[in-house]
Amino acid sequence: MSKNTQYVSRQSDENGVIHWSDEENAVWRDLVARQLEIIEGRACDQFMHGLELLDLPADRIPQLAEVNEVLERETGWQVAEVPALINFDEFFRLLANKRFPVATFIRTREEFDYLQEPDIFHEIFGHCPLLTNPAFAHFTHTYGKLGYAASKQDRVYLARLYWFTVEFGLLRQNGDLRIYGGGILSSPGETIYALESDKPERHKMDPVEALRTPYRIDIMQPVYYVLENLDALFEISDMDIMALVEQARSLGLHEPKFPPKEKMAS
Numbered sequence: 001m002s003k004n005t006q007y008v009s010r011q012s013d014e015n016g017v018i019h020w021s022d023e024e025n026a027v028w029r030d031l032v033a034r035q036l037e038i039i040e041g042r043a044c045d046q047f048m049h050g051l052e053l054l055d056l057p058a059d060r061i062p063q064l065a066e067v068n069e070v071l072e073r074e075t076g077w078q079v080a081e082v083p084a085l086i087n088f089d090e091f092f093r094l095l096a097n098k099r100f101p102v103a104t105f106i107r108t109r110e111e112f113d114y115l116q117e118p119d120i121f122h123e124i125f126g127h128c129p130l131l132t133n134p135a136f137a138h139f140t141h142t143y144g145k146l147g148y149a150a151s152k153q154d155r156v157y158l159a160r161l162y163w164f165t166v167e168f169g170l171l172r173q174n175g176d177l178r179i180y181g182g183g184i185l186s187s188p189g190e191t192i193y194a195l196e197s198d199k200p201e202r203h204k205m206d207p208v209e210a211l212r213t214p215y216r217i218d219i220m221q222p223v224y225y226v227l228e229n230l231d232a233l234f235e236i237s238d239m240d241i242m243a244l245v246e247q248a249r250s251l252g253l254h255e256p257k258f259p260p261k262e263k264m265a266s
């Protein structure tokens with residue numbers, strides 16, 4: 001979450017309806033059309049199944065109530081309308097209550113390919129399909145409860161686990177590499193790079209290792225962690241994650257596999 005944003009979220013009216021402009025709906029339409037083509041055969045089956053369940057409109061931004069109907073029925077989750085930026089307390093409080101924050105703005109055409117801030121396309125297209133999956137839903141809920149109770153210092157560790165699972169997670173499916181992380185699946189460039197480039201390292205998921213791995217939000221990831229299968233998220237949820245945070249802290253962080261931000265000027 002960055003500190004500054006040029007975006008202002010749209011607010012729903014008294015009936016919970018958000019009135020999007022034609023251009024905003026057209027941006028959604030074009031983002032969805034492009035991404036559906038790219039994720040075919042790359043997203044994990046559970047993500048594709050979740051997309052079918054959600055049955056997102058192709059030509060307009062969905063209303064949150066439409067998404068809620070499906071999430072509530074499948075896993076008891078809801079999406080929650082939030083301003084463009086919220087603090088960590090609020091973020092964890094929402095997840096701890098099975099409410100997934102959705103900033104109700106959509107990127108402009110100028111930022112069509114890449115946007116650091118999570119917009120409604122990222123949140124709904126990228127994350128909501130898997131919120132219909134019990135293992136993913138349970139893990140995200142567990143994470144929210146732990147994060148809400150955690151200290152500021154521990155939250156920094158937890159954020160890395162979230163990053164390498166919910167946002168940038170890969171998994172094995174019938175021996176093949178597939179994507180389940182919403183940060184990847186809402187980015188056309190990274191959807192291809194994450195699976196097909198020989199640049200990134202891909203390690204078997206080990207929560208302690210993920211907790212020790214620094215990341216940057218504004219580059220293609222140099223490291224991914226690969227789950228044996230999506231149900232492994234149930235096993236991670238059952239671990240004493242805060243004890244793993246302690247373990248990660250005493251082992252220390254890994255060297256970043258990326259240059260520091262200041263030196264990235266190009």
Ligand SMILES: [Fe+2]
Pocket residue numbers: 118122123127167182183
């Ligand atoms: Fe996200």
